[in-house]
Amino acid sequence: MRDNVITLKPDDTMNDVRRILRDNKISGIPVVDDDRLVGIVTIDDFIICLLEDGGINEKIENRMTKNVVTVYSDDPIVQVVCKFDRDGYGRFPVIDRDTKKLVGIITKGNIIEGLLKKLEIDYHEEEIHRYRASHIFEDVISDNSTLILKYRIKGGDFKKAGEQTSKIRKNLLRLGFLPETIRRVAIAAFEAEMNIVIYTPEGELVAKIQPDKITVNAIDSGPGISDVKQAMRQGYSTAPDWVRELGFGAGMGLPNIKNYSDEMKIKSKVGNGTNLQFIVYKEGKSSK
Amino acid sequence: MKLDKIISVLDAEILCIVKNKLNSDITKACGADLMSDVLAFVQPDTLLLTGLTTPQVVYTAENAGVNVVCFVRGKKPHKETVDLAKEKKITLLVTKIPMFESCGILYKNGLMGYSEISKQ
Structure with missing residues (x-):
């Protein structure tokens, strides 16, 4: 409904009606006496009064419809829609059930506007994306379809650390993977993304998506890991304090990736960067 | 415990x-400042109490399936963290009460920790 309703008093004249209808491009005005609705005056009432001598100077209370059909502000929209359909009115004044005061006005236009907005914002866009994307593996005919998504990551950019994983996550949702599968991929990818941001000048996440599994490679041009076995030990970390202050770098990253994925491999050479690969199967190999 | 009850016992401000979501039910909580710890063991639909206010808290919550985060000891995050949370549809609260007491208050009011949930 619209609040801030334009209203008139019973002893205003039909001349006032003309002014308000014209200035506000509306077709009906509630008539209010001491906040209580006492009638409604519409463009039809105005046209009729024009046909009569002196009609334009008459008080509204002689011209308005007195038995106004109203709705309550807590009525369900469905009920209001039915009322429009049944009674054929263009608008209903909205009354507060307890105080009986006028609180707004509702037109068919308001209802349509509200519904469209809701559809648009909450649902429509993401739902269409999801619908389109979730059929991709069925629509493409091949013996083996693979979708490869690449995301560049800048080292040291803490403000954006996590953004690329978020995109991967959104895509997996759209592709129709189960929430638990997505959760495992997202947690592992997030840790891998954080490692690239913390330790390297730049890198990328490459997600290879197949109907039955998701393979992610986190490739960077950083310093490399001198002892992979040691780096895999929980609690082992070479992170400086400022990284720990951000909630990471406590030697949990690689163990986390291992725990949440079904397979994990690290190829690294000091001075040549690191290629970490993990795979999550749709059906899940581990019980995690 | 309903979210609005949590907000009232912690006297929290909604960011x-x-x-x-005020009426949604939350059954478990965890307190952590180490996001890797959160990623390692937090179950979906947990309330996270933390003293960390970086955008990574929101990313961590998103990836771990945490819907509600409460910052303790009155620490308010920057606008970018709040904006990110809005985008990711994650509820952010802030309470003036410190971490230990916040956890204690929630525990006393019936929220459980994981070790108890796994025993059930």
């Missing part, structure tokens, strides 16, 4: 909230 952003997902529409119609």
